Amino acid sequence: MARIVVFFGLIASGKSTLAEGFARQQDLPSYNTDRVRKELAGLAASERRPDGFQQGIYTSEFSRRTYQEMLDRTAADIRAGRAGVVLDGSYHRRAERDQVRDLAVGLGAACTFVLCECGEAEVKRRLAERARDPQAVSDGRWEIYLTQKETFEAPAEVPVADLLTMNTEAPVAELLEELNRRLGQQL
Numbered sequence: 092m093a094r095i096v097v098f099f100g101l102i103a104s105g106k107s108t109l110a111e112g113f114a115r116q117q118d119l120p121s122y123n124t125d126r127v128r129k130e131l132a133g134l135a136a137s138e139r140r141p142d143g144f145q146q147g148i149y150t151s152e153f154s155r156r157t158y159q160e161m162l163d164r165t166a167a168d169i170r171a172g173r174a175g176v177v178l179d180g181s182y183h184r185r186a187e188r189d190q191v192r193d194l195a196v197g198l199g200a201a202c203t204f205v206l207c208e209c210g211e212a213e214v215k216r217r218l219a220e221r222a223r224d225p226q227a228v229s230d231g232r233w234e235i236y237l238t239q240k241e242t243f244e245a246p247a248e249v250p251v252a253d254l255l256t257m258n259t260e261a262p263v264a265e266l267l268e269e270l271n272r273r274l275g276q277q278l
């Protein structure tokens with residue numbers, strides 16, 4: 092059975108690093124909202140867009156388009172026989188997560204959500220590091236983090252068996268080992 096693995100959480104929670112490592116390790120296609128959003132806008136992945144919350148390429152409509160494109164790509168991959176797909180984005184609204192779950196049911200695929208978390212001191216450190224990196228894809232900033240933190244809808248709708256919560260402050264290799272162990276227990 093194919094599996095969709097969704098890495099989600101607040102800005103700078105470590106979801107992209109973990110998602111990329113997992114996708115590479117498992118040889119799965121991976122879609123990141125920051126990359127797909129910029130691709131849809133005709134921008135280079137590392138082009139900075141300091142748009143505010145609900146502005147520019149970060150409006151609700153553009154976000155809807157971005158998440159729909161990720162669903163479309165996921166469906167195409169699974170229909171083409173891929174063993175799974177990795178999705179990476181905030182998925183901070185229940186409706187966004189429900190769409191992934193509905194797609195998985197329609198495709199006969201399993202769906203696991205990996206909620207990535209870390210402390211605020213680590214978020215600040217990661218955001219500062221990202222701001223200095225000219226190749227960074229994410230446009231996340233502290234003020235966006237604070238807004239996202241206030242509007243994040245807890246994943247109460249996701250069955251406990253399909254939700255893994257991980258603190259991402261450990262080294263990536265350790266996190267991947269833990270993730271594989273925990274996912275293996277679900278199979």
